[in-house]
Amino acid sequence: MSRIAGTFAELKKNGRKALVTFITAGDPDLATTEELIPLMAQSGADVIELGVPFSDPMADGPTIQLSSERALAAGTTLSKILATVKSVRGRTQVPIVLMGYFNPIFSYGLERFAADAAAAGVDGVLLVDLPPEEAGEFKACADRHGIDVIFLLTPTSDETRIRTVATRARGFIYYVSVTGVTGVRSGIEASVANNVNIIKERSTVPVAVGFGIATPEQAGEVAATADGVVVGSAIVKLFEKHRGKELRGALATFVSSLKQAVDRG
Amino acid sequence: MKLPDKQGHFGQFGGRYVPETLMPALLELEKAYNHYRNDREFKEEFDYYLRQYVGRPNPLYYAEKLTKKLGGAKIYLKREDLNHTGAHKVNNTIGQGLLAKRMGKKRVIAETGAGQHGVATATIAALFGMECEVFMGEEDIRRQALNVFRMKLLGAKVTPVTAGTATLKDAMNEAMRNWVTYIHNTFYVIGTVAGPHPYPVMVRDFQSVIGREAKAQHKKIEGRLPDVLVACVGGGSNALGLFYPFLNDREVRMVGVEAAGHGIASGAHAAPLCAGTVGVLHGNKTYLLQDEFGQIANAHSISAGLDYPGVGPEHAWLKDSGRAEYVSVTDEEALDAFTLLTREEGIMPALESSHAIAHVVKLAPTLPQEQTIVACLSGRGDKDIHTVADAMGVQF
Numbered sequence: 001m002s003r004i005a006g007t008f009a010e011l012k013k014n015g016r017k018a019l020v021t022f023i024t025a026g027d028p029d030l031a032t033t034e035e036l037i038p039l040m041a042q043s044g045a046d047v048i049e050l051g052v053p054f055s056d057p058m059a060d061g062p063t064i065q066l067s068s069e070r071a072l073a074a075g076t077t078l079s080k081i082l083a084t085v086k087s088v089r090g091r092t093q094v095p096i097v098l099m100g101y102f103n104p105i106f107s108y109g110l111e112r113f114a115a116d117a118a119a120a121g122v123d124g125v126l127l128v129d130l131p132p133e134e135a136g137e138f139k140a141c142a143d144r145h146g147i148d149v150i151f152l153l154t155p156t157s158d159e160t161r162i163r164t165v166a167t168r169a170r171g172f173i174y175y176v177s178v179t180g181v182t183g184v185r186s187g188i189e190a191s192v193a194n195n196v197n198i199i200k201e202r203s204t205v206p207v208a209v210g211f212g213i214a215t216p217e218q219a220g221e222v223a224a225t226a227d228g229v230v231v232g233s234a235i236v237k238l239f240e241k242h243r244g245k246e247l248r249g250a251l252a253t254f255v256s257s258l259k260q261a262v263d264r265g
Numbered sequence: 266m267k268l269p270d271k272q273g274h275f276g277q278f279g280g281r282y283v284p285e286t287l288m289p290a291l292l293e294l295e296k297a298y299n300h301y302r303n304d305r306e307f308k309e310e311f312d313y314y315l316r317q318y319v320g321r322p323n324p325l326y327y328a329e330k331l332t333k334k335l336g337g338a339k340i341y342l343k344r345e346d347l348n349h350t351g352a353h354k355v356n357n358t359i360g361q362g363l364l365a366k367r368m369g370k371k372r373v374i375a376e377t378g379a380g381q382h383g384v385a386t387a388t389i390a391a392l393f394g395m396e397c398e399v400f401m402g403e404e405d406i407r408r409q410a411l412n413v414f415r416m417k418l419l420g421a422k423v424t425p426v427t428a429g430t431a432t433l434k435d436a437m438n439e440a441m442r443n444w445v446t447y448i449h450n451t452f453y454v455i456g457t458v459a460g461p462h463p464y465p466v467m468v469r470d471f472q473s474v475i476g477r478e479a480k481a482q483h484k485k486i487e488g489r490l491p492d493v494l495v496a497c498v499g500g501g502s503n504a505l506g507l508f509y510p511f512l513n514d515r516e517v518r519m520v521g522v523e524a525a526g527h528g529i530a531s532g533a534h535a536a537p538l539c540a541g542t543v544g545v546l547h548g549n550k551t552y553l554l555q556d557e558f559g560q561i562a563n564a565h566s567i568s569a570g571l572d573y574p575g576v577g578p579e580h581a582w583l584k585d586s587g588r589a590e591y592v593s594v595t596d597e598e599a600l601d602a603f604t605l606l607t608r609e610e611g612i613m614p615a616l617e618s619s620h621a622i623a624h625v626v627k628l629a630p631t632l633p634q635e636q637t638i639v640a641c642l643s644g645r646g647d648k649d650i651h652t653v654a655d656a657m658g659v660q661f
Contacts, residue, residue, distance in 0.1 A: 055560040056434060056546060058441040059284040065428055077558045102282055103545045107559025129282045129545070133272055152285040156448060161288065179286055180446040 003123045004095045004148050004171040007046055008206040008227060018172075018228035019044055019219070019262045020208055021255055022099065024051035024067040026076025027239050030084045036251060041094035043252045044259025047208075049126070049230065050085070052078060052100030059128045061183030063233040066240070078104050078113070082120040089121040097124035097150060097171070102138075110141045118145035124171045126150040132164050139168065148172075153199055155179050155191055166203040172228060173203055176211045183233045185212035193225040200227075216261035223265025231258055268582065273462020273549075275582035281461040283548045286445045295463040297368050302470060307363065314359045315474060318392070321356075323347045325482035325639065331609045338492065338632035340625055342612070342642045343479045345503060352615065352644030353475060353503045354385035358454055360471035362389035365452035372396040372447065375454045376440040378405055378433035378499070379570035379617065380412025381644055382456030387421035397421040400439045402432040405569050412648055430563050433573045437547050457500025458577030461548030465577050472506025479639050480510050487637060493518040493628065496641035497620040498538065498591065499571035501580045503643035508589060518590070521580060522624045524566035525593035535564035537576050538584050538591040546574070551581045567596035567652060568616035570644075594623040600656055602626055603646060615644035616652060 001009065011018050021040050025033050037048055053068035053076055060068070085096055098117065105113050105127065117125065125147055130138060132151055142149045148171030153162060156179055165173060177192045178185060192209060199207050209222045210230025219229045238250045273279045281291060301307040315321040323344040332340045345353035358375075365373055373395050377383030383399040390397030399416055403425045406413050416423050429435040437460075444453040455464045458472070476494075483491050494511060496504035498521040511517045523536035534540065537552040544553040546561055554562040554574035564574040583589035594602075599616055602623035607613045614622055618641070625640050632638070646653070654661065 055429065056438050058438045058547070059286075059445065061442070062428075069429075072560065101545075103553075103555070103561070104559035106545055107555065107557070128284050129548070131281065131283065131285055131288050133288075134280050134282055154284075154286040156286050156289045158289060161285075165285075176286065179448055181442045 002146065002148050002171060003093070004047060004097070007095050008172060011046060012227070017223040017226065017262050017265060018046040018208065019259050020047040020049060020210070020228050020230040021045040021235055022049040022051060022230060022232035023235060024053055024064065024071050025081045025084065026053060026071030026074050027067045028070055028243065029074045030076060030080055034084050034088050035248070037088045037094065037096070038092040039248055039252055040255050041092045043255035045094065045255055047095045047097060047228070049097045049099045050081065052081060052098050052104055054101040054104055057101065059181055061181040061233060063184070063236050064182050067236045078108050082116050082122070085122055086120040095123040096121065097126055098122055099126040102127045102130045110138050114141035114145040114147055118147055122147060124148035124150050126152070126174060128152065132168055150174055152176055155189070155195060162199055162202055166199070169203060169205045172206045172208045173199060174230065175199060175207050175209045175226070177209050177222070178212045180211070182211055184214040184237070188213070188218050188221050192222065196225045216257045219258050220261035220265035223262040229262050269462065269466060273466065275579050276585065277543070278551050278581040279462055279465060279549050279578035281548060282545045282550065283461045284445060286448060287461070290448050291461055291463070297364060298463050298467050301364060301367060307367070310363055311360055315356065319349045319355050319359065320347065321474065322478045325479055325486065327486070328610050331606065332629070334609055335626060335629040337629040337634060338636040338638050339634070340629055341483065341491070341637060341639045343475060343507065343639060345475060345641060345643045346612070346614065346618070346645035350385050350388050351647065352381045352385070353472060353506060354382045354456060355388065356474055356506070357456065357468050357471040357502060358382070358385040358389045361452070361454045361467070362393050365395065366393055368452065370450060370452035372451045373454050374398045374400065374440055374443055374451055375456060376400050376433065376436040377456065378436070378572055379568065380405070380409040380416065380648065381570060383421070383423070384412050384415050384419070386454045387416040387419035390421060391419045398443070399423050400426050400436040400443065402426050402430070402436050404431040405433065408569050408652060409648060434561065441547070457502040458505045458579060459500045459547060459549055459551065459575055465549065465579055468502050469505045469509055469579060472502050473509040475503065475506035475641060476508060476510035479507060483637070483639060490514055490517050491639040492632070492636040493520060493638045495520045495522060495621050495625055495628065495638055497522045497571065497617050497643060498576060498580060499524070499535065499573050499617065500575070501577040503641050505577060505579060507639070507641045512588065519588065520624065521589055521591045522620045523591060523593040524568060524571040524620055525595040526565040528595055529593060533565040534593065535566040535571050535573060536593040537574060538580060539593045549578045551575055551578045567599060567656065568620065570615070570617040571620065592624055594620050598623040600653065603653060612642070613646035614642055615646050616649045618643045
């Protein structure tokens with residue numbers, strides 16, 4: 001069983017839901033990222049998504065666009081991110097998922113990436129612009145090295161696509177709660193609970209919901225149906241205002257409040 | 266082998282690298298397009314608008330004075346600059362507009378670099394009574410103020426894009442983001458033979474009227490096929506429109522001309538086929554300008570319409586298969602060609618098209634006088650007057 005599957009299984013056994021937190025690797029620098037991964041895990045994050053910054057993030061709203069720009073300006077590269085994961089593995093066993101766009105990985109080389117990522121201790125990879133139709137070769141490499149390829153489903157996915165993704169899914173399925181880009185929203189769309197239930201019926205892996213979940217209240221609401229809740233932009237926003245010790249404090253407080261809400265949900 | 270395959274691949278190129286939200290919309294678009302491309306009524310309506318609204322067929326003009334001056338092959342110009350709105354872009358927007366109408370979409374969006382595609386989209390939105398929003402990099406808005414005003418006059422909303430390099434690629438990112446958000450009522454009119462499948466095929470098909478006309482016209486004048494086709498390549502829609510109907514005529518050479526900007530060696534250029542590497546951007550796998558880490562690099566060209574770090578996947582395929590050749594010309598050579606054609610023939614070409622002319626200037630003298638070159642004059646140069654004046658150091 002992969003570390004991701006194990007984490008979800010353990011939570012389920014205890015009747016709990018997973019909190020998945022996203023930060024962009026390298027924002028403001030990778031030394032900070034390395035400190036924040038264990039901090040988030042201690043504060044209640046069950047899975048950590050590390051954004052791999054890309055110059056043309058077409059599925060992201062302004063918050064993550066700017067965060068990616070900061071990370072790239074700081075000289076962040078995929079190989080440095082893998083080195084960071086490798087280094088942090090001495091301090092935490094929290095599942096780590098790399099999230100981003102296909103080109104930096106294609107450029108690195110699919111087989112070489114899968115091997116290096118597995119060696120570094122990466123558990124899963126989620127590529128927003130790599131739908132199942134194009135993912136064949138990448139998934140074969142990832143499977144060989146025991147890395148979970150996580151696919152997305154959205155409110156526009158029909159029955160056929162839900163089945164396509166459900167049969168290939170490893171780790172968890174990421175349900176995008178809005179038809180739109182990443183970013184903070186004022187409310188959760190009414191369709192989420194129903195769609196998550198439909199996907200859960202067809203899937204053997206857990207379903208986590210993300211995009212637009214910004215507050216503990218929203219996280220709790222989503223956790224009522226989903227197996228996991230992903231919070232991204234609302235966390236990344238903290239990086240716009242805080243640095244250093246202040247950032248660590250703000251992040252720890254926010255992540256714990258999300259975890260409490262998810263546990264209540 | 267029939268290309269592309271069912272998933273839109275030309276060999277390793279093309280495909281559909283998009284967020285899941287867009288996949289159902291692309292499949293729906295593909296289904297609709299496959300239906301209507303063979304629908305007689307649709308084809309008749311498309312032909313009607315090309316004839317009565319765009320003003321096709323436009324001439325295949327023998328540039329006799331330029332030919333004599335260069336002293337080699339006979340030069341023919343396919344006059345896309347004479348189309349309504351002043352460039353080839355309208356051929357495609359009419360096609361996509363008619364498709365959007367049949368699919369019941371009330372809102373169209375577009376990205377634009379030079380503003381030609383934005384104007385062409387705003388035009389058909391006015392014509393077909395649709396809401397229109399055009400995404401344009403802030404830098405391009407500054408360079409192409411005239412076209413921005415034109416779009417506004419036509420009733421379109423022009424949204425400046427400040428992210429990234431604030432040029433065409435960023436405008437395309439923003440258009441994709443908008444499409445993801447408003448997918449239920451919005452049709453994304455892509456202006457070139459790039460993007461996710463079926464766009465490269467659809468845009469090529471709509472633009473191939475250029476090559477079909479040129480072929481018939483050349484045959485009528487010369488009684489045979491031309492020897493060489495020359496067209497500029499940004500995304501590559503006018504080039505593919507010209508080339509496509511000649512693909513199986515193996516004796517016809519096809520040359521695509523990319524923008525070398527300040528020169529390939531300077532690194533400031535927009536020539537992914539000549540000097541790029543394979544990668545994935547904007548929904549398709551193709552040649553790109555990128556760094557060693559897969560981050561997309563800035564393109565540079567004096568011509569806003571060529572200032573793009575990618576290129577249509579079918580061009581990538583034509584390059585690798587050897588069926589077409591790709592060369593590049595610098596900003597300076599394009600400006601010289603702009604002046605030359607203006608002075609010799611009284612035709613002011615767009616800076617994009619000036620790249621094609623610049624290559625003709627190099628190529629024609631090396632070919633015997635019995636041979637013919639067909640160059641695509643993809644657009645007219647009025648929109649570039651300010652850029653040309655700047656380059657010449659002229660102030661108004």
